[in-house]
Amino acid sequence: MKQISNENAANRTSYVGEVYGVGEKKVKNDILNSLPAEWANLHREGYIHIHDLDAYGKTYNCLTFDFLRNFPYGQFDGLTDTAKIIRLFGYIKTLFADMGNEQSGGMAFANFDNEIAAVYNNLGVRDNTQNREITAECIADLLLWCNNTHTRMGQTSYYVTLNIGLANSEFARFIAYSVIDEFEKLGSTVFKPNIVFKVAQGINRYESDKNFDLFQKALLCTAKKMIPTYLLCDCPQDRAVPPEKLSVMGCRTRVVANIFGEQTAIGRGNIANISINLPRLALEVECDFPNKTTEEKILQLKRKWEKIAYLVTEILIDRYNKICAMDSTDFPVNCKRQMWCAAFENVKEVFKHGTLSIGFIGLSEMIEIITGNRFYAEEQSYELALDFVKFMRGYCDAQCKGRNLNFSLLATSGELISGRFLEMDKPLFPLKAKIFEKGFYTNSFHVNVDSGISAREKLRKEGPFHVLSNGGSISYIELNEAPIGNDEGLRELVEEGIVAGVRYLGVNFPLDSCNECHSSGVFDICPVCGSKAVTHIRRVSGYLEILDGFTNGKKNEAKTRTSN
Numbered sequence: 377m378k379q380i381s382n383e384n385a386a387n388r389t390s391y392v393g394e395v396y397g398v399g400e401k402k403v404k405n406d407i408l409n410s411l412p413a414e415w416a417n418l419h420r421e422g423y424i425h426i427h428d429l430d431a432y433g434k435t436y437n438c439l440t441f442d443f444l445r446n447f448p449y450g451q452f453d454g455l456t457d458t459a460k461i462i463r464l465f466g467y468i469k470t471l472f473a474d475m476g477n478e479q480s481g482g483m484a485f486a487n488f489d490n491e492i493a494a495v496y497n498n499l500g501v502r503d504n505t506q507n508r509e510i511t512a513e514c515i516a517d518l519l520l521w522c523n524n525t526h527t528r529m530g531q532t533s534y535y536v537t538l539n540i541g542l543a544n545s546e547f548a549r550f551i552a553y554s555v556i557d558e559f560e561k562l563g564s565t566v567f568k569p570n571i572v573f574k575v576a577q578g579i580n581r582y583e584s585d586k587n588f589d590l591f592q593k594a595l596l597c598t599a600k601k602m603i604p605t606y607l608l609c610d611c612p613q614d615r616a617v618p619p620e621k622l623s624v625m626g627c628r629t630r631v632v633a634n635i636f637g638e639q640t641a642i643g644r645g646n647i648a649n650i651s652i653n654l655p656r657l658a659l660e661v662e663c664d665f666p667n668k669t670t671e672e673k674i675l676q677l678k679r680k681w682e683k684i685a686y687l688v689t690e691i692l693i694d695r696y697n698k699i700c701a702m703d704s705t706d707f708p709v710n711c712k713r714q715m716w717c718a719a720f721e722n723v724k725e726v727f728k729h730g731t732l733s734i735g736f737i738g739l740s741e742m743i744e745i746i747t748g749n750r751f752y753a754e755e756q757s758y759e760l761a762l763d764f765v766k767f768m769r770g771y772c773d774a775q776c777k778g779r780n781l782n783f784s785l786l787a788t789s790g791e792l793i794s795g796r797f798l799e800m801d802k803p804l805f806p807l808k809a810k811i812f813e814k815g816f817y818t819n820s821f822h823v824n825v826d827s828g829i830s831a832r833e834k835l836r837k838e839g840p841f842h843v844l845s846n847g848g849s850i851s852y853i854e855l856n857e858a859p860i861g862n863d864e865g866l867r868e869l870v871e872e873g874i875v876a877g878v879r880y881l882g883v884n885f886p887l888d889s890c891n892e893c894h895s896s897g898v899f900d901i902c903p904v905c906g907s908k909a910v911t912h913i914r915r916v917s918g919y920l921e922i923l924d925g926f927t928n929g930k931k932n933e934a935k936t937r938t939s940n
């Protein structure tokens with residue numbers, strides 16, 4: 377067993393983890409063997425990646441809780457305020473633990489501040505000093521639980537995201553304040569759960585807005601810890617949806633449009649997603665048609681993509697049909713907790729509200745292979761990139777109509793596949809060595825991490841792609857070091873993002889923390905106490921992780937980053 381020395385590592389080994397790992401491998405293999413060879417080979421040969429393969433036909437991916445719909449108020453009868461608060465937070469921890477074992481991906485609260493305050497209100501918990509003190513302590517305890525508990529699959533921590541910022545009462549404002557404050561006070565070695573601050577005009581975006589103070593507090597915390605990240609509810613394409621209906625998973629999954637009902641994230645989630653390896657398709661076109669014009673190559677590329685997307689659609693529908701054919705008794709916790717927007721007694725009526733996403737990675741490398749230019753560096757290449765993403769989105773929209781299911785286009789983070797796809801392509805195309813040099817493919821539609829272009833320019837280039845990627849997307853600004861105290865600078869970036877059309881924004885910087893004296897900065901040896909016991913924390917796929925736990929592709933990406 378490989379031991380990871382740091383106690384905060386997300387993927388620690390254990391007896392249960394080892395057994396789980398062996399089982400996971402077997403399940404994945406069995407599933408691939410059970411699928412039509414044409415589908416399985418696409419995955420095996422690296423044309424596509426079927427995410428969470430072990431959950432194929434067994435469960436869905438992620439869920440934003442409909443926390444209030446069936447809240448068990450009866451359990452709190454006759455308790456004191458103190459007991460109600462403590463038991464409520466206990467209930468939430470149990471919820472994460474239980475639900476986390478019945479689905480493959482993340483769990484989110486869409487409005488943690490308002491939802492907790494609403495429960496308090498219904499339970500008659502008064503807004504007084506004592507109840508505030510207990511609440512703050514329970515929030516700190518919940519954050520620590522999310523950071524430290526690794527019982528999931530015997531080895532991983534839970535992927536939890538708390539969306540906050542729209543607090544509409546004084547107690548809700550206190551809850552939002554405490555989430556940020558306690559997270560900040562817990563220091564740099566506590567980097568979970570993911571906290572998302574929802575920025576919305578009339579609520580917190582401007583100085584005259586009631587929760588502007590919370591926005592400032594969030595920015596100051598981000599400047600230290602990279603968290604919160606920011607959901608830009610005012611971006612042009614989301615303005616029509618009330619901000620309280622918007623929510624995002626830490627991994628960036630976005631669920632809003634619904635052909636079966638209301639546009640909302642609440643009580644809904646992603647069923648499954650499959651990502652397509654764009655650089656592979658470009659490499660094949662380049663080898664097959666070296667003398668064709670760029671336009672003709674792009675046309676070939678679209679044909680190739682569409683053929684694969686058709687099979688991907690079939691796989692997603694097969695996966696969807698398989699979980700719809702399951703019985704509600706296969707999901708005992710879901711039946712008990714009822715966190716989806718529809719009653720879990722009929723799984724098909726529940727899962728039709730979920731999304732099926734077609735993802736993509738390496739748009740930048742795809743364009744570079746075809747045109748010789750990086751897409752953000754030259755107008756014509758940029759237009760080609762944008763046109764290609766429009767084409768993929770058009771395909772997904774057509775599937776919504778044709779298949780009568782919620783298909784969406786996902787700008788995949790590629791936690792694992794940025795390296796996996798590249799390693800598989802490298803031996804196949806020895807003449808294209810240059811494209812493989814950096815050791816990973818670029819995240820979704822992102823500008824290359826070593827572009828060196830300004831933050832404003834990066835957001836302007838990436839914004840139009842957010843508009844098209846309705847299954848989820850994020851833009852990152854890379855900084856050389858923590859922008860401590862610079863909330864104004866970060867606020868300008870948020871404003872730039874909103875104008876550019878960015879839906880979801882994060883700030884990345886290297887964050888090293890001394891295990892002995894808890895100093896933080898950028899170092900291998902602590903400058904304060906001289907300790908070599910240093911934790912390197914980086915964000916690579918939505919959530920912050922310890923660098924040692926990264927896949928090779930992601931380690932290479934972390935090394936290549938240069939500041940915007």
Ligand SMILES: [Zn+2]
Pocket residue numbers: 890891892893894895902903904905906907
């Ligand atoms: Zn130290």
